[in-house]
Amino acid sequence: MTRLAVIPGDGIGTEVVAEGLKVLEAVGVKFDTHHYDLGAARYHRTGETLPDSVLEELRGFDAILLGAVGDPSVPPGVLERDLLLKLRFELDHYVNLRPVKLFPGVKTPIADAGPDDIDMVVVREGTESLYAGAGGVLRKGTPHEVATQESLNTAFGVERVVRYAFDKAQSRPRKHLTLVHKTNVLTFAGDLWARTVKRVAADYPEVTTDYQHVDAASMFFVTHPSRFDVIVTDNLFGDIITDIGAAIAGGIGLAASGNVNPDRTAPSMFEPVHGSAPDIAGQGKADPTATILSVAMLLDHLGHAAEAVRVEQAVAADILARTPGRSTSRIGDDIATRVAGGA
Amino acid sequence: MTRLAVIPGDGIGTEVVAEGLKVLEAVGVKFDTHHYDLGAARYHRTGETLPDSVLEELRGFDAILLGAVGDPSVPPGVLERDLLLKLRFELDHYVNLRPVKLFPGVKTPIADAGPDDIDMVVVREGTESLYAGAGGVLRKGTPHEVATQESLNTAFGVERVVRYAFDKAQSRPRKHLTLVHKTNVLTFAGDLWARTVKRVAADYPEVTTDYQHVDAASMFFVTHPSRFDVIVTDNLFGDIITDIGAAIAGGIGLAASGNVNPDRTAPSMFEPVHGSAPDIAGQGKADPTATILSVAMLLDHLGHAAEAVRVEQAVAADILARTPGRSTSRIGDDIATRVAGGA
Ligand SMILES: CC(C)[C@H](C(=O)O)[C@@H](O)C(=O)O
Numbered sequence: 001m002t003r004l005a006v007i008p009g010d011g012i013g014t015e016v017v018a019e020g021l022k023v024l025e026a027v028g029v030k031f032d033t034h035h036y037d038l039g040a041a042r043y044h045r046t047g048e049t050l051p052d053s054v055l056e057e058l059r060g061f062d063a064i065l066l067g068a069v070g071d072p073s074v075p076p077g078v079l080e081r082d083l084l085l086k087l088r089f090e091l092d093h094y095v096n097l098r099p100v101k102l103f104p105g106v107k108t109p110i111a112d113a114g115p116d117d118i119d120m121v122v123v124r125e126g127t128e129s130l131y132a133g134a135g136g137v138l139r140k141g142t143p144h145e146v147a148t149q150e151s152l153n154t155a156f157g158v159e160r161v162v163r164y165a166f167d168k169a170q171s172r173p174r175k176h177l178t179l180v181h182k183t184n185v186l187t188f189a190g191d192l193w194a195r196t197v198k199r200v201a202a203d204y205p206e207v208t209t210d211y212q213h214v215d216a217a218s219m220f221f222v223t224h225p226s227r228f229d230v231i232v233t234d235n236l237f238g239d240i241i242t243d244i245g246a247a248i249a250g251g252i253g254l255a256a257s258g259n260v261n262p263d264r265t266a267p268s269m270f271e272p273v274h275g276s277a278p279d280i281a282g283q284g285k286a287d288p289t290a291t292i293l294s295v296a297m298l299l300d301h302l303g304h305a306a307e308a309v310r311v312e313q314a315v316a317a318d319i320l321a322r323t324p325g326r327s328t329s330r331i332g333d334d335i336a337t338r339v340a341g342g343a
Numbered sequence: 344m345t346r347l348a349v350i351p352g353d354g355i356g357t358e359v360v361a362e363g364l365k366v367l368e369a370v371g372v373k374f375d376t377h378h379y380d381l382g383a384a385r386y387h388r389t390g391e392t393l394p395d396s397v398l399e400e401l402r403g404f405d406a407i408l409l410g411a412v413g414d415p416s417v418p419p420g421v422l423e424r425d426l427l428l429k430l431r432f433e434l435d436h437y438v439n440l441r442p443v444k445l446f447p448g449v450k451t452p453i454a455d456a457g458p459d460d461i462d463m464v465v466v467r468e469g470t471e472s473l474y475a476g477a478g479g480v481l482r483k484g485t486p487h488e489v490a491t492q493e494s495l496n497t498a499f500g501v502e503r504v505v506r507y508a509f510d511k512a513q514s515r516p517r518k519h520l521t522l523v524h525k526t527n528v529l530t531f532a533g534d535l536w537a538r539t540v541k542r543v544a545a546d547y548p549e550v551t552t553d554y555q556h557v558d559a560a561s562m563f564f565v566t567h568p569s570r571f572d573v574i575v576t577d578n579l580f581g582d583i584i585t586d587i588g589a590a591i592a593g594g595i596g597l598a599a600s601g602n603v604n605p606d607r608t609a610p611s612m613f614e615p616v617h618g619s620a621p622d623i624a625g626q627g628k629a630d631p632t633a634t635i636l637s638v639a640m641l642l643d644h645l646g647h648a649a650e651a652v653r654v655e656q657a658v659a660a661d662i663l664a665r666t667p668g669r670s671t672s673r674i675g676d677d678i679a680t681r682v683a684g685g686a
């Protein structure tokens with residue numbers, strides 16, 4: 001049976017993951033599911049973030065569903081770096097896949113934009129760049145302190161994600177790929193990205209390409225989102241533009257993501273783009289839709305394309321029928337009922 | 344007499360600068376003005392971007408007005424790095440000041456947002472971080488290529504811009520300062536920024552502070568711009584969020600900026616946020632308003648506060664009276680007429 005590791009994490013993570021699993025149950029694909037209590041609570045109890053033994057166990061699964069990690073009681077960066085990013089790096093999630101799609105019926109903050117204008121996929125690199133954690137500090141706390149961060153980029157790492165993005169563009173009706181970077185300032189890394197896109201493009205004659213600086217792209221997300229079809233970009237720029245993407249597509253409550261290892265040398269991990277939102281945790285206020293859409297991506301990744309479509313369609317129908325003030329579990333119930341064919 | 348260096352630059356830079364000077368003339372402050380033909384044309388003619396002798400001459404001015412640099416005929420990054428960024432670094436423009444303000448009558452792409460919601464100032468650091476140009480490449484063009492970029496941050500550099508931002512916040516009614524960074528990933532640099540804000544805050548008891556990760560801040564620019572009053576941020580993050588700021592405040596045609604050396608050890612430089620827009624250059628289509636607002640910032644910086652307000656008010660009135668299809672020079676004429684008291 002397909003083995004699924006579940007990491008609910010912190011804050012609203014546990015609440016939204018419960019709804020994701022409800023929908024997974026309703027869709028009828030059987031999983032052998034194991035829960036892992038990684039996150040702030042375990043960190044406080046044991047000092048551990050991601051023990052080696054757990055990491056090794058996780059490698060044996062077919063996929064991972066993650067809620068959210070992070071809590072104000074833990075020093076900033078600890079859970080992010082030693083748990084979430086460590087999983088992405090250790091499991092070689094070199095594709096961080098983030099659809100930006102406005103569902104009919106969802107209110108976008110962008111005036112005059114509709115579902116036809118906002119329908120793109122961001123392919124964010126997941127294992128390089130400033131996320132490598134390289135850097136240091138000298139004379140900390142003195143007037144002579146120097147702090148550095150290093151962005152590490154390799155031909156190997158850039159080419160594989162660029163190829164993935166071309167494949168993705170090739171599979172979509174518009175077949176258009178935009179590289180987003182900052183080649184005029186990050187000249188070494190930007191040049192590597194630009195040359196790689198140019199070279200790989202020769203293998204995809206049907207795909208048209210263009211380039212935007214990250215500052216201009218961020219602006220166009222707001223003013224002309226229909227310019228974009230598939231975007232390929234660096235880890236940090238992808239982090240920023242996918243949050244703008246979430247904003248224009250109706251908010252962080254709807255933004256799904258997959259940390260994908262396309263070579264399948266380790267399990268891929270699916271998670272909502274939102275964080276643990278400690279301010280609303282435990283109140284049944286979180287929208288589980290992003291997690292449920294992440295479950296759809298998980299199903300698709302595991303070869304259950306029809307079930308993935310059923311979940312997506314149930315979400316689309318649920319959105320059109322939205323009534324305000326539904327609780328987290330009520331939204332999960334409603335979508336699960338639709339998935340099971342009940343409505 | 345006050346000495347002003349003018350660098351029209353490339354593309355629409357020359358067109359918008361002409362209108363900026365028209366307005367400066369109309370406001371009645373006399374300047375001794377010298378033009379410098381830096382940009383793509385000079386690069387092609389002589390191979391020079393910013394000769395040392397010109398840089399030394401520029402140091403002798405009281406301020407610089409710049410249009411835009413950059414042209415597709417020049418390899419990406421050359422004019423940006425060796426001219427624009429070189430000026431910012433050599434003249435120690437450690438404050439890159441970018442107001443994000445929605446003028447009444449301007450259409451913002453953000454539904455439901457009005458002038459009361461969008462009124463902030465971004466204080467972008469201008470002389471450090473990934474803009475230092477540090478980095479390198481190994482085995483270029485091979486499958487084993489490695490490209491790095493290094494972000495350099497110092498206590499000296501961070502503290503001075505943070506103090507400036509606190510002063511700015513102190514001078515505004517809301518007295519609120521938000522640090523935007525990515526402390527959970529850029530842990531060394533982020534920690535330096537966060538500690539510095541915390542320490543300097545003790546000297547500004549009236550200013551409230553908060554913190555946003557750059558991804559969340561980018562989202563809030565779209566969904567909740569009224570959260571922000573003054574923002575202080577790193578060079579790269581400031582580049583990105585000020586373009587989102589331009590987008591929500593009605594477009595790049597209205598976004599002004601100052602590259603400020605608050606210690607006045609060298610001239611400050613004022614420029615529209617937009618680029619040289621080669622696609623519309625020479626057609627009289629560019630909106631000179633961003634340059635004219637940059638001229639207002641220049642006047643204010645040089646101690647002509649009343650004249651700065653007059654230019655701002657003329658722009659505000661012009662915006663309310665906008666008729667579509669006006670040419671670049673017509674907009675300049677209309678604003679200059681208002682400034683001169685004619686309307
Ligand atoms: C929590 C943080 C480390 C993470 C990131 O920066 O990638 C988050 O913002 C995301 O986008 O998944």
Ligand SMILES: CC(C)[C@H](C(=O)O)[C@@H](O)C(=O)O
Pocket residue numbers: 184185215423424427428582616
């Ligand atoms: C042209 C480029 C180097 C510049 C920057 O990145 O600072 C521009 O985008 C800006 O914001 O002034």
